[in-house]
Amino acid sequence: MMRWVNRLTQNGKFHPMWIVLAVVSVLIVASVVLIPSLHEGNKEAAYDPPVHTTPPHPAAANLPEPDAGQADAAPIAPATQPASFTPPAESAMPSGELGDTIKLGRNIFVNTQVYAKGLVGSGLNCVNCHLDAGRKADSAPLWAAYVMFPAYRDKNHKVNSFEDRLAGCFRFSMNGTAPEYNSKEMIALTSYSYWLAKGAPTGVELAGRGYPKLAKPPLAADVQRGASVYQANCALCHGPNGLGTQVNGSYAFPPLWGKDSYNAGAGMHSAKNAAAFIRVNMPLGKGNSLSVQQAWDVAAFVNSHERPVDPRAKQ
Ligand code: HEC
Ligand code: HEC
Known part of the structure; x- marks a missing residue:
């Protein structure tokens, strides 16, 4: 090996630095391949076993449970x-x-x-x-x-x-x-x-x-952090303003808030349902790529916007 290196070095075709570069590249490739699979293993642990309780949605304090x-x-x-x-x-x-x-x-x-x-x-x-x-x-x-x-x-x-x-x-x-x-x-x-x-x-x-029950986030869900998650991972399809993307008058990408979205009595308006749905299914085609924290943050951001009222509140 060393002789081969020496020969190459003398030929001027090779510099010992190349070995360092090769080792570094192998390490980078290995970490790209291995770290997500380690992550994969942790995923199971992120889910709590199903518990049949529903935390109240703050906006629905005086209303019956969301859907x-x-x-x-x-x-x-x-x-x-x-x-x-x-x-x-x-x-x-x-x-x-x-x-x-x-x-x-x-x-x-x-x-x-x-x-x-x-x-x-x-x-x-x-x-x-x-x-x-x-x-x-x-x-x-x-x-x-x-x-x-x-x-x-x-x-x-x-x-x-x-x-x-x-x-x-x-x-x-x-x-x-x-x-x-x-x-x-x-x-x-x-x-x-x-x-x-x-x-x-x-x-x-x-x-x-x-939707699978999602573990509680390490930090309390935060709308500000959720806004950054949204811009980086969701805005491309759902639009920079969350109102969806229309093609020929119908939504190719559905609205997440605003007058054409689900109303405030809907299941998706409860933080736990939205966070769980988003974590597993969004961004579309890249489910489970957000962290548990990002899923709760972006769910809080989505549900912090205006949408049609809960029809039960009108009565
Ligand atoms: C590649 C495009 C794409 C990206 C990126 C994406 N979505 Fe979606 N999303 C969709 C599509 C399409 C649907 C509807 C799925 C269907 O009809 O099969 C959907 C559905 C939804 C729904 C349920 C329907 C609704 O309008 O409320 C929510 C909530 C949602 N996405 C949130 C998000 C969030 C949050 C992100 C970012 C973390 C995100 N999506 C990223 C394409 C995308
Ligand atoms: C904005 C998102 C959204 C849309 C649109 C929507 N649903 Fe749902 N649906 C939910 C959520 C959230 C739940 C509750 C899931 C849970 O608790 O795990 C649910 C639950 C259900 C269930 C019961 C699932 C179960 O296992 O008990 C049925 C059936 C259902 N929806 C049918 C429909 C039908 C039919 C439509 C269209 C007319 C529809 N949904 C439109 C979000 C939606």
Whole structure:
């Protein structure tokens, strides 16, 4: 080795400094490869086990609880089965009348602005918060929800049917009006959810339901820090002012606040839901890249802005 080095050095083709450079480069590459994977290992530890409590949102001090689906599942803890479930492939959708209804449900879910136009008061589609057409685990997937109803909810202090739960997201997340329970929209959304849950056990909380509970941040969430996180990681798509990005009159990137966003009674308006959703799913395609602290900070920043009022506050 040394002889080889000497020879190269004498040839004038080589300088011993190159070895130092080579070692440094190897170290840099190793740290780029290894540090994120170490980080990966820590990720599990960042999540608390699910605890069924809902911290009150400061802005909602005098209001009933925000629309937190997971937190209010039931006073009797459901059976928890850390099983993974895969909904049927899109191509396996049945044909015939039921198939058409399932397909309509999917269309309403993915393009609510077109297929349930009159019922929606925001610029959002259901899929904006329930990613991959309601299939993605850790993004409140429909298959995991469907098998958990009927359920008691603290939000309205009664046993809710699945239709009641859909109605909740229409009213708060979509800032709109719930479809009639025997309407084609309600039957279609229920049929689509039922079909996605095909083969899943009933009454079992499946892994991937809701948004994963995020560990508390090391420091109290801070709107100022959140503003920097926002500018660096979110503004590109959601716009520098958070109002989303429109293409031909519909949102390619949904608004995070303002008149076209979810209202103040929505689940996303609770810090814990927003932080958990953002941490796992945003920036789109780069989930889990923000730190726990950044997720809470940016969630606080997003929810510090003006948006439509909680419809319960008007009454
Ligand atoms: C690459 C573009 C992109 C980036 C960057 C991005 N988002 Fe999103 N975001 C989206 C899209 C697209 C959706 C809707 C997803 C869908 O419909 O499948 C979305 C949905 C959302 C939603 C739910 C819908 C709504 O309007 O409230 C929130 C909240 C959100 N993003 C927050 C953030 C935050 C916070 C960041 C920065 C940490 C961020 N996003 C970065 C593209 C992006
Ligand atoms: C602004 C974001 C947002 C939009 C838009 C939205 N939702 Fe939701 N949805 C939520 C949140 C937040 C929860 C509660 C998740 C949790 O607690 O883990 C939820 C919960 C649900 C649940 C219950 C999930 C469960 O496991 O119990 C269903 C079903 C649902 N939404 C359907 C819909 C439908 C249908 C639409 C469109 C009409 C819609 N959502 C639009 C944010 C949204």
